Amino acid sequence: MTLWDLTQGASAKVSSFKSNIQSGYRTRLSELGFHPGEHISCVLSPSLGAPKLYRVNNTVYSLDDSIASLIEVA
Amino acid sequence: MPIASAAKIALIGSPNSGKSLLFNRLTGLNQKVANFPGITVDIASGQSLDDSSIQYLDFPGVYSLQAISGEEKVAVEAFTQALEENLLDTVICVVDSTRLEKGLIFALQVLETCHNYNKPMLIAANMVDVLDQHSMQFDPQGLAETLKIPVLPISARTGLGLSELPGAIATANVPPQKFESDIIASDESINHLHAQQLAEQHGPKGDLLINTQTRLDSFFLHSWFGGLSFFVIMYLLFQSIFSWAAPVMDAVEAGIGWLASIVLPVIPVGVATDFASDAIFGGIGAFLVFVPQIFVLTLVVGILEDSGYLARAAVICHKPLRFFGLTGKSFIPMLSGVACAIPGIYAARTVESTRKRWLTYLAIPLMPCSARLPVYTLIIAAFIPANKALGGLLGWQGLAMFSIYLLGIVCALLVTAIVSRSSAELRTDLPFVLEMPPYRLPSWKPLVRNAWNRCKHFVTKAGKVIFMVTVIIWILGYFPNYGESLGDSWLGTMGQWIEPVFEPIGLDWRYGVAILSSFLAREVFVGTLGTMFGIEGAQEDFSSLAQQIQDSGLPLGSGAALLVFFAIALQCVSTLAVLQRETGSWRLPVQLFISYSIFAYIAALSVFNLVELFS
Numbered sequence: 218m219t220l221w222d223l224t225q226g227a228s229a230k231v232s233s234f235k236s237n238i239q240s241g242y243r244t245r246l247s248e249l250g251f252h253p254g255e256h257i258s259c260v261l262s263p264s265l266g267a268p269k270l271y272r273v274n275n276t277v278y279s280l281d282d283s284i285a286s287l288i289e290v291a
Numbered sequence: 292m293p294i295a296s297a298a299k300i301a302l303i304g305s306p307n308s309g310k311s312l313l314f315n316r317l318t319g320l321n322q323k324v325a326n327f328p329g330i331t332v333d334i335a336s337g338q339s340l341d342d343s344s345i346q347y348l349d350f351p352g353v354y355s356l357q358a359i360s361g362e363e364k365v366a367v368e369a370f371t372q373a374l375e376e377n378l379l380d381t382v383i384c385v386v387d388s389t390r391l392e393k394g395l396i397f398a399l400q401v402l403e404t405c406h407n408y409n410k411p412m413l414i415a416a417n418m419v420d421v422l423d424q425h426s427m428q429f430d431p432q433g434l435a436e437t438l439k440i441p442v443l444p445i446s447a448r449t450g451l452g453l454s455e456l457p458g459a460i461a462t463a464n465v466p467p468q469k470f471e472s473d474i475i476a477s478d479e480s481i482n483h484l485h486a487q488q489l490a491e492q493h494g495p496k497g498d499l500l501i502n503t504q505t506r507l508d509s510f511f512l513h514s515w516f517g518g519l520s521f522f523v524i525m526y527l528l529f530q531s532i533f534s535w536a537a538p539v540m541d542a543v544e545a546g547i548g549w550l551a552s553i554v555l556p557v558i559p560v561g562v563a564t565d566f567a568s569d570a571i572f573g574g575i576g577a578f579l580v581f582v583p584q585i586f587v588l589t590l591v592v593g594i595l596e597d598s599g600y601l602a603r604a605a606v607i608c609h610k611p612l613r614f615f616g617l618t619g620k621s622f623i624p625m626l627s628g629v630a631c632a633i634p635g636i637y638a639a640r641t642v643e644s645t646r647k648r649w650l651t652y653l654a655i656p657l658m659p660c661s662a663r664l665p666v667y668t669l670i671i672a673a674f675i676p677a678n679k680a681l682g683g684l685l686g687w688q689g690l691a692m693f694s695i696y697l698l699g700i701v702c703a704l705l706v707t708a709i710v711s712r713s714s715a716e717l718r719t720d721l722p723f724v725l726e727m728p729p730y731r732l733p734s735w736k737p738l739v740r741n742a743w744n745r746c747k748h749f750v751t752k753a754g755k756v757i758f759m760v761t762v763i764i765w766i767l768g769y770f771p772n773y774g775e776s777l778g779d780s781w782l783g784t785m786g787q788w789i790e791p792v793f794e795p796i797g798l799d800w801r802y803g804v805a806i807l808s809s810f811l812a813r814e815v816f817v818g819t820l821g822t823m824f825g826i827e828g829a830q831e832d833f834s835s836l837a838q839q840i841q842d843s844g845l846p847l848g849s850g851a852a853l854l855v856f857f858a859i860a861l862q863c864v865s866t867l868a869v870l871q872r873e874t875g876s877w878r879l880p881v882q883l884f885i886s887y888s889i890f891a892y893i894a895a896l897s898v899f900n901l902v903e904l905f906s
Contacts, residue, residue, distance in 0.1 A: 241359030248355050260505050264514040268606050275390045277727040279606045284722040
């Protein structure tokens, strides 16, 4: 299951990154809080495939499918 | 005290930390671009309003000192190079105290860097006013004791704590301890763990801010209410450029006219009067008229950005625009381009990614700006019958106008879609991870100041180029017969030279002259063509000129070709001048001018042949 599959209101822990993620992206996501073991919740899932809103600690980020689907959650 | 001997204090921080607001607050209007040899990014520099011995330097906002894109690398290198060459005395790392953990991840990297370069630093924990509003607190003293550097709670918005900044700068010290591992080079999770522990120990506790933010997001990003509010906000933005700026634009024109009526009678009749009337007052008027639009749009976009709505609008527009290689933040500059490309180009500063901003610059000049309207109205009036179809529901002229507007938008999206796919460099970019800033009431003073600075930038920088081109075109149109006949002027001669270029689309030299002169501004085409046909005041009354064009036997294909040509060609010196100022070089404007002229010509030629084939 990837972060993109998380429905509105649901939360999960980051388990790993997909192997095809660029190392720079992995570093940046980790710096922003999307690193293995971190608790993430999907606070809003707008319609029509628009980027979803995820909460990490006290910050909300919007991620589109291309990047959220590279983060594995459990 | 001269600025050269002032203490150089660097402000560094992540986007949304309020760093630039703090810089504006500390320096007021007293800003300029710092000139650091070898550093290629713009670093704003300004003398402190309160202490002339302090010079603040605003470094570009970055999320991390570990750059992942070209533009981030340039920004990070600018900072490290300034440290390496000992150009800085102290570093202030600005963090958002409402999201301390995120800020500290970056601050720890800065701390490590300052330790390595033996540079004093302090942390300015911004937005404490928001914490106060929600009765939330954090422990700056405890954080300072742990990190062993000063931590000053401030609010760039209200000015809280800023009086203590000079004192904190004076007591700033080199971070004494090196963490057990090299944070920047090590696994980012170690850095994150440190920040997490520090935020838990000393940071504000509570979810109040996020809960309020989520409630508002549920509304502004709701399928129906979100779409409706987006439509209303964009409509107001569009109205602000078209309607709210219009009375001020009229006042600017009237003011220049009034000044001309006083000055011109004093000048001896002849070349000097004509030069003053057409080149000086006409030339100044041609670019000053944009100032109200630039001011209003900069202010409105600033309000949207400061309030937090711009990030939500970017989320709404991201998916459809991504297909065309753009980002959600390209929408507002492109929409502004429908009124006028110039404020649109300035609005593109909100697009953080250099590549996406570059693609947005490609799209803006193709958006159907209001200067094209007189040209479209004239050509449509000359060729399209005013009668209606479908029982009066559909007017052919209206349909033609809609089609040509649509053509501009389609061309803009097609160009960005093709260009973004043609280069691997443009395909790879920063991922779409957009921080949703908290909603807050805009801070008026910095916004007005920013809008004022933008206008000043336009008048002093782009204005010079526009004025110079105005004078050149005036000279070409005035000499050698001293304004007797435009057809016999050097410009007229040039029109005749280029007649073979426009002949294949059925246009004679008079149209060539009008197209050449419309490089000043597209609407000049109508007035020049009126002069060529011997009609005064063609700009105000299209009908007689449209009739003349009809009577001249110009084929329908030529009319359609002219419409298409003006929809695509970059016939606007002001747009080119502003693009040059914003990109820092003539490369992009020259490339765009040449490629859009060729594109416009080929499209016009194709349309001419197609229409002539079927008519």
